[in-house]
Amino acid sequence: xxxxxxxxxxxxxxxxxxxxxxxxxxxxxxxxxxxxxxxxxxxxxxxxxxxxxxxxxxxxxxxxxxxxxxxxxxxxxxxxxxxxxxxxxxxxxxxxxxxxxxxxxxxxxxxxxxxxxxxxxxxxxxxxxxxxxxxxxxxxxxxxxxxxxxxxxxxxxxxxxxxxxxxxxxxxxxxxxxxxxxxxxxxxxxxxxxxxxxxxxxxxxxxxxxxxxxxxxxxxxxxxxxxxxxxxxxxxxxxxxxxxxxxxxxxxxxxxxxxxxxxxxxxxxxxxxxxxxxxxxxxxxxxxxxxxxxxxxxxxxxxxxxxxxxxxxxxxxxxxxxxxxxxxxxxxxxxxxxxxxxxxxxxxxxxxxxxxxxxxxxxxxxxxxxxxxxxxxxxxxxxxxxxxxxxxxxxxxxxxxxxxxxxxxxxxxxxxxxxxxxxxxxxxxxxxxxxxxxxxxxxxxxxxxxxxxxxxxxxxxxxxxxxxxxxxxxxxxxxxxxxxxxxxxxxxxxxxxxxxxxxxxxxxxxxxxxxxxxxxxxxxxxxxxxxxxxxxxxxxxxxxxxxxxxxxxxxxxxxxxxxxxxxxxxxxxxxxxxxxxxxxxxxxxxxxxxxxxxxxxxxxxxxxxxxxxxxxxxxxxxxxxxxxxxxxxxxxxxxxxxxxxxxxxxxxxxxxxxxxxxxxxxxxxxxxxxxxxxxxxxxxxxxxxxxxxxxxxxxxxxxxxxxxxxxxxxxxxxxxxxxxxxxxxxxxxxxxxxxxxxxxxxxxxxxxxxxxxxxxxxxxxxxxxxxxxxxxxxxxxxxxxxxxxxxxxxxxxxxxxxxxxxxxxxxxxxxxxxxxxxxxxxxxxxxxxxxxxxxxxxxxxxxxxxxxxxxxxxxxxxxxxxxxxxxxxxxxxxxxx
RNA sequence: GGGCGUAUAGCUCAGUUGGUUAGAGCGCUACGUUGACAUCGUAGAGGUCGCAGAUUCGAGUUCUGCUACGCCCACCA
Numbered sequence: 025x026x027x028x029x030x031x032x033x034x035x036x037x038x039x040x041x042x043x044x045x046x047x048x049x050x051x052x053x054x055x056x057x058x059x060x061x062x063x064x065x066x067x068x069x070x071x072x073x074x075x076x077x078x079x080x081x082x083x084x085x086x087x088x089x090x091x092x093x094x095x096x097x098x099x100x101x102x103x104x105x106x107x108x109x110x111x112x113x114x115x116x117x118x119x120x121x122x123x124x125x126x127x128x129x130x131x132x133x134x135x136x137x138x139x140x141x142x143x144x145x146x147x148x149x150x151x152x153x154x155x156x157x158x159x160x161x162x163x164x165x166x167x168x169x170x171x172x173x174x175x176x177x178x179x180x181x182x183x184x185x186x187x188x189x190x191x192x193x194x195x196x197x198x199x200x201x202x203x204x205x206x207x208x209x210x211x212x213x214x215x216x217x218x219x220x221x222x223x224x225x226x227x228x229x230x231x232x233x234x235x236x237x238x239x240x241x242x243x244x245x246x247x248x249x250x251x252x253x254x255x256x257x258x259x260x261x262x263x264x265x266x267x268x269x270x271x272x273x274x275x276x277x278x279x280x281x282x283x284x285x286x287x288x289x290x291x292x293x294x295x296x297x298x299x300x301x302x303x304x305x306x307x308x309x310x311x312x313x314x315x316x317x318x319x320x321x322x323x324x325x326x327x328x329x330x331x332x333x334x335x336x337x338x339x340x341x342x343x344x345x346x347x348x349x350x351x352x353x354x355x356x357x358x359x360x361x362x363x364x365x366x367x368x369x370x371x372x373x374x375x376x377x378x379x380x381x382x383x384x385x386x387x388x389x390x391x392x393x394x395x396x397x398x399x400x401x402x403x404x405x406x407x408x409x410x411x412x413x414x415x416x417x418x419x420x421x422x423x424x425x426x427x428x429x430x431x432x433x434x435x436x437x438x439x440x441x442x443x444x445x446x447x448x449x450x451x452x453x454x455x456x457x458x459x460x461x462x463x464x465x466x467x468x469x470x471x472x473x474x475x476x477x478x479x480x481x482x483x484x485x486x487x488x489x490x491x492x493x494x495x496x497x498x499x500x501x502x503x504x505x506x507x508x509x510x511x512x513x514x515x516x517x518x519x520x521x522x523x524x525x526x527x528x529x530x531x532x533x534x535x536x537x538x539x540x541x542x543x544x545x546x547x548x549x550x551x552x553x554x555x556x557x558x559x560x561x562x563x564x565x566x567x568x569x570x571x572x573x574x575x576x577x578x579x580x581x582x583x584x585x586x587x588x589x590x591x592x593x594x595x596x597x598x599x600x601x602x603x604x605x606x607x608x609x610x611x612x613x614x615x616x617x618x619x620x621x622x623x624x625x626x627x628x629x630x631x632x633x634x635x636x637x638x639x640x641x642x643x644x645x646x647x648x649x650x651x652x653x654x655x656x657x658x659x660x661x662x663x664x665x666x667x668x669x670x671x672x673x674x675x676x677x678x679x680x681x682x683x684x685x686x687x688x689x690x691x692x693x694x695x696x697x698x699x700x701x702x703x704x705x706x707x708x709x710x711x712x713x714x715x716x717x718x719x720x721x722x723x724x725x726x727x728x729x730x731x732x733x734x735x736x737x738x739x740x741x742x743x744x745x746x747x748x749x750x751x752x753x754x755x756x757x758x759x760x761x762x763x764x765x766x767x768x769x770x771x772x773x774x775x776x777x778x779x780x781x782x783x784x785x786x787x788x789x790x791x792x793x794x795x796x797x798x799x800x801x802x803x804x805x806x807x808x809x810x811x812x813x814x815x816x817x818x819x820x821x822x823x824x825x826x827x828x829x830x831x832x833x834x835x836x837x838x839x840x841x842x843x844x845x846x847x848x849x850x851x852x853x854x855x856x857x858x859x860x861x862x863x864x865x866x867x868x869x870x871x872x873x874x875x876x877x878x879x880x881x882x883x884x885x886x887x888x889x890x891x892x893x894x895x896x897x898x899x900x901x902x903x904x905x
Numbered sequence: 906g907g908g909c910g911u912a913u914a915g916c917u918c919a920g921u922u923g924g925u926u927a928g929a930g931c932g933c934u935a936c937g938u939u940g941a942c943a944u945c946g947u948a949g950a951g952g953u954c955g956c957a958g959a960u961u962c963g964a965g966u967u968c969u970g971c972u973a974c975g976c977c978c979a980c981c982a
Contacts, residue, residue: 294982301982578919597944761947769936
């Protein structure tokens with residue numbers, strides 16, 4: 025066994041263990057094992073993606089669950105993989121080709137472009153998957169999948185065909201969101217609304233009867249006026265009732281359009297007249313349907329104006345057209361006024377440009393029927409959300425669910441399995457191309473990326489084939505993801521699971537916090553405030569990053585992250601390292617550390633330690649099972665640093681210097697505790713715990729802490745009184761140190777203390793602990809008694825009162841009497857106030873009669889205690905006179 | 906417009922079903938290398954728990970209203 029270096033250096037250790045784990049197949053699961061299953065599917069990162077702090081948090085949490093349940097004896101499987109991310113990848117590769125080869129998508133043509141994307145994917149894709157290994161994630165890499173793998177593509181086609189045959193999937197002409205950069209339709213969820221400054225133009229539309237009268241209509245989108253096919257007024261609006269059925273002359277086009285009566289027009293808004301552009305506005309589209317209006321699309325795919333508009337506007341970009349329309353209207357004296365407004369404008373999620381709403385022929389999926397069982401699954405509690413409140417968001421969306429626009433006019437993705445026969449107008453939809461004779465032309469559109477993602481929990485396990493993986497691991501246990509994709513992904517997976525598997529895809533959904541910088545800003549490349557996790561790992565270590573991010577993650581709120589917060593985890597790792605180093609310097613591991621001697625043979629300190637350890641074993645396990653990771657991390661941190669290192673190791677330095685029996689027992693308890701601490705911690709800090717478990721001799725070379733059993737409680741029953749006495753003992757030690765510090769005595773200088781116990785039984789305990797207390801105080805001499813101690817007789821002595829007694833620091837002649845008196849007076853005032861409060865409460869008849877018995881008894885006990893404390897303070901004060 | 910969240914120490918946050926004297930980490934101050942650890946130790950300063958009411962013997966904790974900040978959904982001709 026090599027001696028541990030003085031400081032923990034994570035780099036080499038992390039590099040050593042991960043390949044070893046992976047090569048030994050530790051991450052690979054056996055669906056045929058008899059163990060109970062525990063499974064998670066990874067939220068598949070984009071194949072173009074690189075590791076961000078969001079991924080670090082998300083995947084650390086999943087790894088904690090996986091490692092925890094593995095140690096609990098489950099057959100765990102964490103299914104990893106990546107998403108083809110249609111639009112994102114297509115534009116990324118397009119950019120790459122433009123930069124590297126000065127060619128673009130359209131130069132290559134569909135087939136060649138797709139070939140090049142695959143090529144790019146093989147070469148650069150999936151980087152994030154390699155980075156997850158650096159973080160220590162114990163994914164079953166042999167089961168890694170990609171959403172465009174053959175099997176997963178089968179699943180997509182099968183689902184499409186099934187839903188088509190069921191009548192849920194249909195092709196229709198409707199208003200959709202359109203991104204002029206990606207030149208494709210988008211779903212409602214891919215539109216981000218931003219509040220921006222804009223203008224509200226009020227135009228005069230002259231009546232067609234030549235009377236010179238006009239109607240005023242207002243718009244934020246002047247360039248779409250060429251698509252106007254009516255002006256609507258409310259039928260109940262007296263001002264315009266007479267005009268319904270008449271026509272206005274659409275300026276610039278000089279095309280007459282009807283005035284229709286429709287409830288959509290709100291008499292209270294503006295002039296009460298509203299222009300109707302069915303091709304470019306969802307509401308107007310509905311009005312158009314009601315009145316059988318013409319639908320005139322005025323835009324090309326890139327959002328420039330098309331040939332349906334007057335010649336001087338054709339080909340103009342939408343914003344150039346807007347300016348020109350306004351100018352021409354003004355010239356015609358038809359611009360009534362312009363208002364500045366702030367309004368929400370839809371932006372394309374990927375392209376970050378304003379989207380267009382246009383009428384277009386697309387494929388849709390009807391969602392209402394699919395939503396019903398998915399709502400029920402969450403309502404009934406079969407699926408639980410953590411934090412629970414996200415269920416409200418989910419219900420709200422599900423109850424108002426709209427049909428899903430699933431077709432995309434791009435090339436990278438699952439091509440829609442539909443074929444058209446132009447000769448007879450027939451449409452064929454099937455898993456395989458049509459075999460019927462005739463000229464068949466396949467649909468050129470591909471499916472929305474999420475149309476494969478929503479099948480992920482079962483397509484990754486081989487569906488539609490019947491596989492042992494599905495049999496064993498579906499439904500999965502937990503899903504860990506961000507609340508930002510609750511609609512995109514979580515809701516749809518639940519729907520798909522219910523529809524195609526007739527079974528929910530997961531039981532618990534844990535929504536992670538969003539990570540921000542230390543100023544509360546979102547992390548983004550453009551702000552340059554997005555740290556590279558690999559740099560952080562290189563600086564602090566993967567364990568440190570993992571532990572820190574869990575430790576600082578507030579419950580259900582955003583995380584304020586900065587790299588220096590990783591010092592917490594690094595320091596913690598180093599503390600643990602040195603605790604083990606201390607133990608190692610004491611000699612080889614105890615033979616029998618896996619068990620404990622009977623309680624009666626343990627010192628009170630040891631009982632104290634083991635009682636705290638038992639508590640932490642239980643509380644941290646419960647916290648993990650309830651998805652309170654942050655609380656588990658805090659419990660363990662406290663256990664290791666404060667309980668084990670600050671107090672227990674320090675206290676055990678005495679028995680370690682004792683006789684052989686005492687020393688052996690101390691070593692055995694230290695080993696027992698350390699072994700368990702490492703196992704509790706392993707899920708959080710996999711590398712250092714594996715290293716230490718081996719270095720300490722807890723494991724053989726061919727073993728791994730990954731499969732060590734998660735600790736159970738010791739099974740011993742500790743004397744509660746004894747544990748409390750130790751708490752009191754440590755309090756006295758703390759007070760003794762405080763006395764020394766208050767008198768400005770350097771730690772290194774040895775002084776004598778006098779300890780007066782409150783009663784004979786306590787005195788007996790303290791006497792038994794005399795050596796221990798003296799050691800912890802680094803005291804020259806420590807006297808213990810119950811007899812009356814007269815500080816004046818030995819010179820004025822500063823003192824402090826604890827639960828068990830009073831500790832004195834006799835300093836003949838050297839202490840500041842006035843300062844001492846001031847301190848005691850402050851203590852007296854404090855106690856008197858509290859006693860007044862407590863006795864007031866106790867003399868309140870209502871409190872005594874209504875509060876639970878235990879609370880009243882406890883209050884009485886405390887009052888008594890404070891009174892006797894006060895008495896002692898006053899005695900001391902008198903002694904100074 | 907509808908919904909959700911947050912407000913506790915200088916900063917970031919804990920605080921379980923109401924029950925004594927509200928905690929931690931970082932930062933700050935003082936002292937300190939006693940053979941695990943200066944990535945450390947010891948001690949200390951620092952809080953009328955956003956505001957106003959209500960319920961209760963008792964409220965950081967429950968209820969109502971308000972203020973501030975943040976997020977989501979919808980609408981905006």
